[in-house]
Amino acid sequence: MLDLKFIRENPEQVKRAIEVKHISLDLDELLRLDRDLIALKQRVEAMQTERNANAKLVPKATPDERPALIQKGKDLSEELKALEPQLRGEEEKLKNLLLRVPNIPLDSVPLGQDDTENVELRREGTLPQFAFKPLDHVELLELQGWSDPERVARVSGSRSYLLKGEAVMLEMAVLTFTLDFLAGRGFTPLSTTALVRPETFTASGHFPGGEDQVYKMEGDEMMLAGTAEVPVNSLYAGEQLQQSQLPLAFAAISAAFRSEAGAAGRDVRGLIRVHEFRKVEQYVLCEADQAVALEWFEKILKNAEDLLAALELPYRIVQNCTGDMGAGKVLMYDIESWVPSEEKYRETHSCSYLGDWQARRTGLRYRDEAGKLVYAHTLNNTGIASPRILVPFLENHQQADGTIRIPAALRPYLGGKEVIGKPVR
């Protein structure tokens, strides 16, 4: 959500954001509604002033004066009752429009329609050279007896997965390693539920718009979040923090659920796109200073890069163009890891800076040094998401005999093993 005052004062800037982000929203309608609402409010308030003043006179009035005052109060009350529902209705309408107003991207963000126009910033790591024909992750899992696709499908349908044997330990290792790593960089580890109240999605900015991505509970209001960003963002909702309490930086592990509506037929095979997965998410709440926030952006980006480097996975950094960045975002980079079987990079991380857009929806405020209440800035980036990360991991580290080499950084989390799997080729 943007500050309504800002929207009034900078309509052109907002319109441009709406345009480049391809959001269907009539800002003029919003502005018109806003103007009408102010006029209506002024009318109502004038009447309220009169009513209040009148009511104050009653106890002081003489018995003779009283009936007239009470009658006047009745009339005013009557009139107000007619207007108040209208006022409330208009306010509701404005609020709904306001929730759809996107944040303004930085000037440096490339313009574009969709993800095909994202811009590669750089590539890191060395692509693996195989002296044999590498297998894809699905084949590797099967070869090692680490998966059981037919049976899981029977139990949990498509886009589900199951890990078995050493692959389970690998998944746990990757998650634990990430938590450990981020904790070492000052992030507070957090284990959260994915089951959340619906309003947390509005707070995070996923609603309105993302409703069809979210699983809802039958007979219950609760919903399943697709990322710990949702619960963590709402953790301090409505509170008034002290600036000295900031920044708050979390490494939150949770299950993540996504319906993947609209992704029909895409990545149905393997571990890339599943309905339920586990993720460690970096989430930062910092002071409302863009320079400070952008430093955090670099930090959480670097964290993810260093993690990938430790896992010895080649990756590239892609800057999301305006059409692919989401309404709330000011700046967004994806990290894509190399997937040998597809001979391309696939998104494994997504790093976002949202200014105060998310905090304003959530009510994340703090008192600054001058004693003023201001909305904080928020950022988030993936730490690691599994099983998706296992795709590049297994494929990049496979050896000729079908075993998987474990990078040194991960070995302590796997009982020191340098290799997992049996030689089966």
Add this chain to the structure above:
RNA sequence: GGAACGGUGUCCGAGUGGUUGAAGGAGCACGCCUGGAAAGCGUGUAUAGGUGCAAGCUUAUCGAGGGUUCGAAUCCCUCCCGUUCCGCCA
């Protein structure tokens, strides 16, 4: 699932119809005091909106919505949320 209790300001907590935006305390800020600090003393300290150059004026807000009333934090109804106890249970 059953039952009871409760939701007030940054926090704790008073407040059952009229000048209560809300006692008191804590916290915080500033000042005095001090070699420095603590304690102590004093003063100040809600948010959002409208209007105004400003001082200010004004409206809303005591979980939410509705009702009663000239007037509601206070009375009534509905809903939401929380806590506790019992039951069930990984």
